[in-house]
Amino acid sequence: MLLNASGCLDALTAPDVARSLDAFVSKTITPEPRDGNAPVRIAETEAGMLNAIGLANPGRERFLTEVLPRLRELGVPLWISVGGFSAADYAETCTQLTDVAAIELNLSCPNVDEAPESAAAIVAACREATGLPLYAKLSPASWDIVGAARAVEAAGADGLSLVNTLRGLALDPRTLRPTLARGAGGYSGPALKPVALAAVYACAEGVEIPIVGMGGVRSGLDVLELIAAGASAVALGTVLFGDPEAPVRVRAELAAELAARDLGHPLDARGSAHSSLQMSVCSSGNRMQKVPGNRAKVPA
Amino acid sequence: MRRELRSVRGAERVGPYTLLRVDRGDLNAGIPGQFFMLEAPGRVLPRPMSVCIAPAGELGFLIDPIGPGTCALCELEPGDRLHILGPLGNGFDLDVGRPLLVGGGIGMAPLPYLSQRLHRPPAILGFRTPWHAEAAALLPGAEVCVEPAYVTELLPGAPHDVFACGPEPMLDALRRLVPDAQLAWEAPMACGYGACYGCAVEIDGELKRLCVEGPVLAGAA
Numbered sequence A: 001m002l003l004n005a006s007g008c009l010d011a012l013t014a015p016d017v018a019r020s021l022d023a024f025v026s027k028t029i030t031p032e033p034r035d036g037n038a039p040v041r042i043a044e045t046e047a048g049m050l051n052a053i054g055l056a057n058p059g060r061e062r063f064l065t066e067v068l069p070r071l072r073e074l075g076v077p078l079w080i081s082v083g084g085f086s087a088a089d090y091a092e093t094c095t096q097l098t099d100v101a102a103i104e105l106n107l108s109c110p111n112v113d114e115a116p117e118s119a120a121a122i123v124a125a126c127r128e129a130t131g132l133p134l135y136a137k138l139s140p141a142s143w144d145i146v147g148a149a150r151a152v153e154a155a156g157a158d159g160l161s162l163v164n165t166l167r168g169l170a171l172d173p174r175t176l177r178p179t180l181a182r183g184a185g186g187y188s189g190p191a192l193k194p195v196a197l198a199a200v201y202a203c204a205e206g207v208e209i210p211i212v213g214m215g216g217v218r219s220g221l222d223v224l225e226l227i228a229a230g231a232s233a234v235a236l237g238t239v240l241f242g243d244p245e246a247p248v249r250v251r252a253e254l255a256a257e258l259a260a261r262d263l264g265h266p267l268d269a270r271g272s273a274h275s276s277l278q279m280s281v282c283s284s285g286n287r288m289q290k291v292p293g294n295r296a297k298v299p300a
Numbered sequence B: 001m002r003r004e005l006r007s008v009r010g011a012e013r014v015g016p017y018t019l020l021r022v023d024r025g026d027l028n029a030g031i032p033g034q035f036f037m038l039e040a041p042g043r044v045l046p047r048p049m050s051v052c053i054a055p056a057g058e059l060g061f062l063i064d065p066i067g068p069g070t071c072a073l074c075e076l077e078p079g080d081r082l083h084i085l086g087p088l089g090n091g092f093d094l095d096v097g098r099p100l101l102v103g104g105g106i107g108m109a110p111l112p113y114l115s116q117r118l119h120r121p122p123a124i125l126g127f128r129t130p131w132h133a134e135a136a137a138l139l140p141g142a143e144v145c146v147e148p149a150y151v152t153e154l155l156p157g158a159p160h161d162v163f164a165c166g167p168e169p170m171l172d173a174l175r176r177l178v179p180d181a182q183l184a185w186e187a188p189m190a191c192g193y194g195a196c197y198g199c200a201v202e203i204d205g206e207l208k209r210l211c212v213e214g215p216v217l218a219g220a221a
Helices: A017-018 A060-072 A087-096 A119-131 A145-154 A188-204 A220-229 A245-262 A280-288 B068-074 B111-117 B132-138 B168-177
Strands: A002-004 A042-045 A047-050 A078-082 A100-107 A134-137 A157-160 A166-168 A183-188 A211-214 A233-236 B006-016 B016-022 B034-037 B046-049 B060-065 B081-088 B099-104 B125-129 B143-146 B161-163 B182-183 B199-203 B204-207 B215-217
Touching: A002 B168, A042 B081, A047 A188, A047 B161, A047 B182, A060 A078, A060 A087, A078 A087, A078 A280, A078 B034, A078 B046, A087 A119, A119 A134, A119 A145, A119 B111, A145 A157, A157 A188, A183 A188, A183 A211, A188 A211, A188 A220, A220 A233, A233 A245, A245 B060, B006 B060, B006 B132, B016 B132, B034 B060, B060 B068, B099 B111, B111 B125, B111 B161, B125 B132, B132 B143, B161 B168, B168 B182
Parallel strands: A002 A233, A078 A100, A100 A134, A134 A157, A157 A211, A211 A233, B099 B125, B099 B161, B125 B143, B161 B182
Antiparallel strands: A042 A047, A047 A183, A166 A183, B006 B016, B006 B081, B016 B060, B034 B046, B034 B081, B182 B215, B199 B204
């Protein structure tokens, strides 16, 4: 199952790209409208890119009344990314969301001030607010990501999204001042892949809930590696900026990788990176059913 | 939304710039002021470039090698291939009475194609140095000034229907003098199709994406 990483696609300006995914993940919605950070907001680096967009979004009310109805017309399962500045912010948005495939809680945006509560407290508040599947998106910048994953699982999360960007800084080579107006930003792209693999690999051994793997994915082999590390679904991020056809290409590459390995289904490889973990075809099949938005479609 | 793989036909030096010419194939050149995302060899992100010339079967982009991506593009050679995506964004409104084109530096890039489509209206170009001003050869007949002279000094008394592209101080000066000028702006872009929100600029007090709301905006905005 292939998704986009939140904030890496606008389904309304590129509906054909959204339709090439198994589910579309929205940009993060906050209670109030946000213009986002002042420009300059992006910078390319040698092995990735930095962004400091700052959760630009129309706010909860306009999203629900103006944007969400148009997203529904696309016919793609919708995951709504929810952000906020307190647990109550997150929970209120969850309360107002109905009839979407899943909610992803953005607990790790590196470009705004975060809510004071712990990730687990936010998940617990949202769990009380909604019966929809809740995915917790965690930062890889943690010494104990497995601890964080276990805490949000215990608080009621149905799944994990691993990983968000890492904080990074680029300097303008002429001025030696930060390129981004905000200074640091979120680092994404190819350099993030080993970080994502490590997080998925570690968390797959520590939690029972399914994992959406993301970070630096560019190819079908990258998707297969994240699945082997323990992911049940994979999201594309930075690669979409340069190649809006990446979902189609990556699916074809994944099919070729599976055929070369005599595997019938991507999840046949799930967990194969782990020597200690028993993730059979059967159990991975069961887990796959828990990933919302996947019911209508089997991945290539 | 699909990228096309295209061959490089030529890459000629024009002053400090490079005119990169690629096979157009069945691609539409778009409206002057629109742009394409050009795959930059060896880089993570493509680069946005407006169409400079659009002769039959070809698209030409004028590129200033200011960073690793633009340098990589300028080093392409005939026969090399690259992905291009476009045309993207909103171009100039060509339905005007008395057009006047104004360009500054690499901002002259969209003007040769615009001039062709408007049947060679008057044009004013400004450059930092005589070396940069060699690019004026792409727009025959243009009045040219070199710093410390500025394009605003060459404007006629009552300029009509100004189309302009250039550095922000030039565009700011122009929109004070000609409030209804059509101005083509520039911003760093990761995607060119509304996905990344990287190219936000302030329009009517709101930050909007230049790739989908622009890059051509009315001067009063």
